[in-house]
Amino acid sequence: MRSVIVVGAGISGLAAAWQLRDRADVTVLEGHPKVGGKLRTGTIAGITVDEGAESLMALRPEAVELAAAVGLGDALCDPAKAPTTIWTPGGLRPLPPGHVMGIPTDPAALAGAGLLSPEGIARAAAEERLPAAPLTEDCSVGHYLTARFGRETVDRLVEPLLGGVYAGRADRLSLRAAMPRIAAVAEQGGPLLPALRRIRAAGAPRSAPVAVQGVVGGTGRFPLAVAESCGARILTGTTARSLHRLRGGRWRVSAMTGDGPLTMEADGVVLAVPAYEAAQLLRPHSPAAEEELSAIPHASTAVITMAFSRSRSAFLPAGNGFLVPPVDGHLLKAASFLSNKWPWLHASAPDTFVLRASLGRIGEESLLARPDRHLIRAAIAELHRAVGPMGEPLAARVTRWDRGLPQYSVGHQARVARIREATSKLPGLAVCGAAYEGVGVAACVATARTAAHDLLTHP
Ligand SMILES: Cc1cc2nc3c(=O)[nH]c(=O)nc-3n(C[C@H](O)[C@H](O)[C@H](O)COP(=O)(O)OP(=O)(O)OC[C@H]3O[C@@H](n4cnc5c(N)ncnc54)[C@H](O)[C@@H]3O)c2cc1C
Structure with a gap:
């Protein structure tokens, strides 16, 4: 793989370019005038702040590792310590410690929290006495957790967190894709509460005392630093319009720039764009991938x-x-x-x-x-x-x-498997980004690593 075109200079595309550095001649095409996608800063009253993502998951390593590798290690910073707070009819109330995505692992601690009615608290506490067959098929977060903890827990504790992370709703999001830790416990069978308490007692990894970190000056600095360090040629204001497979397995990308059309060829292509954009570009090459990507809401x-x-x-x-x-x-x-x-x-x-x-x-x-x-x-x-x-x-x-x-709808993981199966039939092409195995920045960086690895090992 001597040359690669990466389409999309969000964090996924830039992380893929960084991963390919020294291994291939990389060109990144970005439709927007600036790199970064959902990571960008802007100014308000003369102050620079994040307008998109403001933090990086620190419980998994990919994002903070890359930030350190591109010179932002000293700029990584912890948020002030404060509990997650929910706006309830009685005012702002902190979630009691020990929750997992809003699920209270210690329902007793909810008693004085003012978040649920006495009936809601009693219903949540009853979870550990309810029989639970092992989960065998994906279902919605709302369906599973309502059956286990009651509707009030889902409405008042789980929905606010799902809104914050996914802008999603419990009745639409997949348990397996949106709450993989909970799904893994559910697949074992038995009540969730004792298992979640055991997981919490085991604690966070010692290397990651906080769940998220920010970047001094704004997390929007992160893609800029990756862009600078990756050594790739980055063409902003350049929107990829179509892909053509050439004889000999190379790819031609046709793009539109402010100065008119541009055509480039390379041995490999990484599509690091939102699912609906990847669907358009893949339509002539894989109707199956196009259909599945288009179906992601x-x-x-x-x-x-x-x-x-x-x-x-x-x-x-x-x-x-x-x-x-x-x-x-x-x-x-x-x-x-x-x-x-x-x-x-x-x-x-x-x-x-x-x-x-x-x-x-x-x-x-x-x-x-x-x-x-x-x-x-x-x-x-x-x-x-x-x-x-x-x-x-x-x-x-x-x-x-x-x-x-x-949105990771019910069956999302199976859909992603079908997309990966379809794209694996297109040698020299890989996809990465928020559509696949996690919307967070760290998960996006992980998909970029895999995409780069796949291109280098299975060109
Ligand atoms: C408001 C908001 C807040 C968030 N907060 C957090 C947070 O705090 N922590 C966290 O971990 N995650 C957060 N996320 C999620 C996370 O920021 C995104 O999922 C992630 O940044 C997506 O990165 P990406 O590179 O996959 O996609 P994008 O950032 O969407 O990048 C794709 C790039 O491709 C370009 N592009 C598209 N089509 C073409 C084309 N045809 N040709 C050329 N270029 C093209 C786009 O212009 C874009 O720059 C947040 C998301 C949003 C929207």
Whole structure:
């Protein structure tokens, strides 16, 4: 494999290019004027903050390892310690410690938490007395966990976390793909609670004392550093339009740039683009891959970043932010108090309080059709109800992530296996990205490693 074209300069494509460095002559094509995809910074009131992903999973190694390898090791930082908080009708309430994706492993600790009714707490605690046959087929998170813990636990504790990570809903997301740890326990049979308690007692790996880390200056610095270190030729503003397989197994990529069409050839191609883009590019080569990739739904979301003057605000909230159960009918799905959460941000702008509110779960597209100013007004009104009278922001900006998060529907893992089977019949081509084995940055980097490895070992 002497030459490779990577399509897409999100973190997946850049990680693939980095992985291929010194092994192939790599060109990365990126349709947007900037690299980074869902990792990018922007400015609000003159302060640089993340507009997309703001943290990297640290419990698995791929993202933090790559960040260190490209020179950001010293910039990796921990968020301020604070419990995950849920906006309930009674105000903001912390999830008691010991939960796994919202599932309370110690229902007794829920008793005084003000998150569930006494009936809901009793129903959740009953899980360990319910018989459980081993899970043999994928099902929705909502279906499985409602049967085990009752609807209230799902509505008030699990849904807010699924909204935060996937912009997804419990009744649509696959247990196996969206909650693999829970599914693995369920596949053994028997109640979940004792097994989850054992897992928690075993603790996090010593190398990863925190679940997530950020980057001083913004996680949006991460793809820029990978782009600089990977040695690849990176062409931004260059959208791949079609792929052609040439005699001898090489690939030709036809792209559109600001200056007109561009055609390039290479021994291999990595498609590191969202599933619906990969589907279009693969249509002439693999109808099976096209059909499966097109069937992956996507949720659109919006991030509303706001800056408040510390001296002029009557009130500013404590904590790192909150998550919102959809059952209460609020527009917001989460809020992140960036200036509290990231000490570097507070240090760089001590007079300003920056937060971001996010909205838009799967099925809420009509909400996002509203103009920016409506979304900002609605977000401010809900923030006031949730945390108190913060007053008006100095500046507010909406960042829209149209079809930004793939949804892992029931049967997703089997779908991904069919996609991989179909693409394996196209020598010299590999796919990677958020559509496959995890939407988080670390999982994306892992798929990029595999894609690069596959190209180098099975050209
Ligand atoms: C608002 C938001 C917040 C998030 N927060 C977190 C978080 O805190 N932590 C976390 O781990 N994950 C988070 N995620 C998820 C994570 O950021 C993404 O899943 C991940 O960054 C996706 O990376 P990717 O490279 O696979 O795709 P993308 O980032 O989508 O990159 C794909 C790139 O391909 C380009 N492209 C598309 N089509 C073409 C074409 N035809 N030709 C050329 N280029 C093309 C696009 O312009 C884009 O740059 C968040 C996601 C969103 C939307």
